[in-house]
Amino acid sequence: DYVVSLAQVTKEYAGGVKALAGVDLAIGRGELLGIVGPSGSGKSTLLHVMGTLDRPTSGAVTLASHDVNALSDRRLSALRARHIGFVFQAFHLVPSATALANVAEGLRYSGLPRRERQRRAITALDRVGLGDRMHHRPNELSGGQKQRVAIARAVAGEPDVLLADEPTGALDSASGAAVLDLLRELHADGATIAVITHDLELAASLPRQIRIKDGRIAADLRQGDA
Ligand code: ADP
Numbered sequence: 001d002y003v004v005s006l007a008q009v010t011k012e013y014a015g016g017v018k019a020l021a022g023v024d025l026a027i028g029r030g031e032l033l034g035i036v037g038p039s040g041s042g043k044s045t046l047l048h049v050m051g052t053l054d055r056p057t058s059g060a061v062t063l064a065s066h067d068v069n070a071l072s073d074r075r076l077s078a079l080r081a082r083h084i085g086f087v088f089q090a091f092h093l094v095p096s097a098t099a100l101a102n103v104a105e106g107l108r109y110s111g112l113p114r115r116e117r118q119r120r121a122i123t124a125l126d127r128v129g130l131g132d133r134m135h136h137r138p139n140e141l142s143g144g145q146k147q148r149v150a151i152a153r154a155v156a157g158e159p160d161v162l163l164a165d166e167p168t169g170a171l172d173s174a175s176g177a178a179v180l181d182l183l184r185e186l187h188a189d190g191a192t193i194a195v196i197t198h199d200l201e202l203a204a205s206l207p208r209q210i211r212i213k214d215g216r217i218a219a220d221l222r223q224g225d226a
């Protein structure tokens with residue numbers, strides 16, 4: 001039962017850069033996997049293609065049993081909103097909005113009534129330990145707290161998979177570790193998570209790690225593999 005899978009996926013950017021060169025990867029429900037590799041190896045491209053933000057140049061992407069290539073941009077946006085939560089290095093919060101409003105905004109296209117969106121946003125903020133910061137704006141929060149708001153926004157809609165692109169990249173090591181602990185907790189509660197990281201030691205501590213090199217999967221290791 002895969003949440004998202006890629007078969008023989010390539011991605012070529014304008015100018016001829018081959019960012020992905022034949023990737024096969026399937027993520028099962030409930031997995032927590034780290035993606036590591038040198039700068040420029042294709043990690044972000046991989047995450048964007050998995051997240052259906054980018055379409056592959058060739059190959060197949062399947063999200064929640066839907067063939068992504070067969071969907072119009074509009075249907076793909078709807079599918080993405082329903083099934084995927086994103087977290088980025090730079091938080092991407094609305095500066096003028098409170099934590100609560102930022103998280104509720106993530107549910108805007110959920111089809112849920114406003115009151116239910118508020119309720120879910122509160123639950124998500126409680127879940128990330130920010131129940132007492134809901135009415136703070138981003139500039140009143142630390143980096144680690146901002147990232148936890150972003151994670152609350154990403155999980156509020158209960159996506160099938162959370163995709164995180166260097167979520168600790170802008171944080172000091174203590175806040176970064178706290179964000180990682182939070183991802184582990186969400187995983188323990190059943191979330192499916194793929195996280196790009198520069199931290200090899202961290203990746204090695206996760207249940208599964210994918211090593212990318214030159215747009216290919218150089219290794220796909222599970223905890224306990226030699
Ligand atoms: P990583 O996340 O591992 O640093 P990326 O996926 O960002 O790698 O990039 C992979 C390759 O694709 C690099 O050579 C990068 O310069 C190139 N690339 C990434 N995004 C674009 C883009 N929008 N246009 C052209 N080339 C790109």
Ligand code: ADP
Pocket residue numbers: 064065066079082
């Ligand atoms: P989701 O599968 O994304 O949770 P739905 O079940 O509402 O959402 O499906 C959205 C649309 O995709 C519906 O028109 C449905 O018939 C179609 N669909 C769902 N699963 C499949 C599948 N495995 N193959 C083809 N079409 C599907």
